[in-house]
Amino acid sequence: MKKNAFYAQSGGVTSVINATAYGVIDEASKSSQIGKIYAGKNGILGALRENLIDTSKESKAFITSLQFRPGGVFGSCRYKLKDFEASKKEYLRLVEVFKAHNIGYFFYNGGNDSADTAYKVSQISKTLGYPLSCIAIPKTVDNDLAITDNCPGFGSVAKYVVTSTIEAALDVESMAETSTKVFILEVMGRHAGWIAASSSIAQESYPQAPDLILLPEVPFKQTQFLRRVKEVVAQKGFCVIVASEGIKNASGNFVSESGLKDAFGHSQLGGVAPYLANLVTSKIKLKNHWAVADYLQRSASHLASETDRKQAIKVGREAVRYAVQGKSSVMPVIKRVQDHPYKWKVEPAPLKQIANVEKTLPKSFITKDGFGITERGKKYFRPLIAGENQSIKQNKFYQQPKSVMVKKKLPAWR
């Protein structure tokens, strides 16, 4: 007998998370074992609140367009399920909703926390005797998931950062004689420096940048940093810096929380880039500019890596295949078969080994001085940003989903 499927997006979105949604929906629609595909409105909250979007009511054209749409089309959330004991009511509710809507497949598209959620749901459905195939599907710009060689979402943010670094550096170079000499680009990465490190690939398009990469994995030393900036400017006239938002000082505190106060004495304005810019201005008196890419970097689907987009679709499709094969508590992960020409495949990995594990940049990727990326690192990043899709149109019209909700069968949640 056919069972319905539940799919939800969780945590920070990426420019290709909707490509995964497309992969899941398209693949599931071909399966004789899967009935309807219900998307959770705002992630797991959609299941708890019984807010289920019937994706079969969306047009075929709309589902196809998800391949190129930024954001999380069904809504995402930041919501962490606690342990069974602490959140028993929530787990019971999930099972109740799944029963009411004949849901036998659970697809959860997210990062570390989401893998943990999917793992917990898979365990609990066993404990509570409700049969459910639980598959977590990888997605995170942070690229910090264990086991998988890389995470869908990362290649595109890396391409954004590489492209922006090249373009801004060409700008700075042309003005440096009489104007800006130091440029700082702040990128995401609270605990792992994958995004900042990927900017090293800019050097292959334009050898002049970046000059310094600041990583959370390397303690930030102010004196050493300022000395290097001065040296680079003295040598070639300008200096381009890519800084991870999560850089920490030797005591392990975030540099961006180092005591900035506004006129009212409120601390924290945030921003590693303005912090570093202030250091450069006040300590070595070099004219500088800074940019904070923030959400622009993770939503820039106009600049998506075609490799990334294809992988995002593929993990969605594989997740469905695993589910109908009866697998549970696994994640489709990307395995690199060959660096050049790049070859990859997708295979299942146990969620238990992925949930809550954070993968930081390997030491072998970081140059001895802590400011650069080794050839070994570049070999890793190079293929992930490759490829463009010529059918991506800029400033196209983004249709909203119809979001036809499934009729509720249960009392309201809480």
Added chain:
Amino acid sequence: MKKNAFYAQSGGVTSVINATAYGVIDEASKSSQIGKIYAGKNGILGALRENLIDTSKESKAFITSLQFRPGGVFGSCRYKLKDFEASKKEYLRLVEVFKAHNIGYFFYNGGNDSADTAYKVSQISKTLGYPLSCIAIPKTVDNDLAITDNCPGFGSVAKYVVTSTIEAALDVESMAETSTKVFILEVMGRHAGWIAASSSIAQESYPQAPDLILLPEVPFKQTQFLRRVKEVVAQKGFCVIVASEGIKNASGNFVSESGLKDAFGHSQLGGVAPYLANLVTSKIKLKNHWAVADYLQRSASHLASETDRKQAIKVGREAVRYAVQGKSSVMPVIKRVQDHPYKWKVEPAPLKQIANVEKTLPKSFITKDGFGITERGKKYFRPLIAGENQSIKQNKFYQQPKSVMVKKKLPAWR
């Protein structure tokens, strides 16, 4: 007898200023009246220092590639020539260099200040009896030049801002339920709000954003701003704001200089976006994120407007035609013939009417509440961001110019 030409780039660069360089060099190379085209290394400084790049030594392929290259390939500068009396030595030096290298055509590619420089040079060459055709070629992301309907460089920055606003808004919308509710994008525009205003075109791709546009032309009122943000969030769940870096309070002071101090008591960290974010956090306690696009916006040639790129090439070609026709002290300006379908032409305008005049956003473009753009404004912006060039490759290799310098004939400058 053939005369040589001098071309230089001045002021902040754009993602299509090199397209103008291509237009000038390609057109001049076809003229029987023009000999060599010398590019000034770092703008007018190249003339003063006799640092002249012989563009005939660059490969044809390299010159062609300038159509798609960000930054200012020959180097730009911020350097303002004073009046004849105050800077007599400099004007005499310019004439000396032009004489030494048989330069009869002077092309200066820049904004307000550069139009002023070109105007002064044209006057002075009369006074000093040295025949010179002086043509200023428009370029500025600020779009604040008089007479011309729009400025090359602006359409592309507008396209960047529109695209980024759409993409970030789709991201924010999907997370708003449990995470970020307010997003602030800071864009350029110190005295005129053209760039921020252009973001209104995002609404045609995605009606949900931007919600509020903050312009230098409209005094910033904190209470009113915060009330509107609260209202929008209450109504639709999230609020997207595009803010000009140059917004001012009722007393005419820049909002970004409103007394931010770091831990050492140094004031100015800069940034309207972090300033507004801090207000939203402290006064109405809504979770927010902010981005500062800075140089990324004006160097994003991967996202150049095809309309803008074509206009940038065309003004370069026309400048050369005017010069060989014996015109001087003029600028090729863009005249809009029709809104839709968009038609435009280029015609000469007297520099005297352009130099040092700053064109701000017309009142008729701004909605009554001061936070939006009227249909009249949108009609203006719409065609300027249109079009993509499919031959633009991301992360391509940027070759450096050979920069073969012309042999110096004069003693060093200063």
